[in-house]
Amino acid sequence: MLRILATLLFTSLAGAAAAQGCSEIRFAPGAFAGEVSGRVSQRQPLCFTFGSGAGQQARVQVFGSNNVCFNLRGVADCRDDFVFRTRKQTYVIDVNQLFAGPGHETFTLRLTIR
Numbered sequence: 001m002l003r004i005l006a007t008l009l010f011t012s013l014a015g016a017a018a019a020q021g022c023s024e025i026r027f028a029p030g031a032f033a034g035e036v037s038g039r040v041s042q043r044q045p046l047c048f049t050f051g052s053g054a055g056q057q058a059r060v061q062v063f064g065s066n067n068v069c070f071n072l073r074g075v076a077d078c079r080d081d082f083v084f085r086t087r088k089q090t091y092v093i094d095v096n097q098l099f100a101g102p103g104h105e106t107f108t109l110r111l112t113i114r
Helices: 002-019
Strands: 033-040 046-052 057-063 068-072 076-079 081-085 089-097 105-113
Touching: 033 046, 033 089, 046 105, 057 068, 057 089, 068 081, 068 105, 076 081, 089 105
Parallel strands: none
Antiparallel strands: 033 105, 046 089, 057 081, 057 105, 068 076, 068 089
């Protein structure tokens, strides 16, 4: 039992630590969508977080480059568009370069929650 509790504690702390360097996606007052933009390379992915209530419909989209995708940790891997029902939690989105290239890829990430 103690081993299970220690594993759960370590897992939750590791997830929180991994999300500490991420930028939070914020919405303007009254808005249901927000966007962030950036540049990624093979060695410099970016991460973003957002919180939601249970049972909401969320849509995450990335555009601006055909060589960029996002991972919604624990939910979806390497997508450019994804719709899902949320739980009450904080989500982490990693934006990555899809195929290794010599330069940076510019992107816009849009999050819509209704």
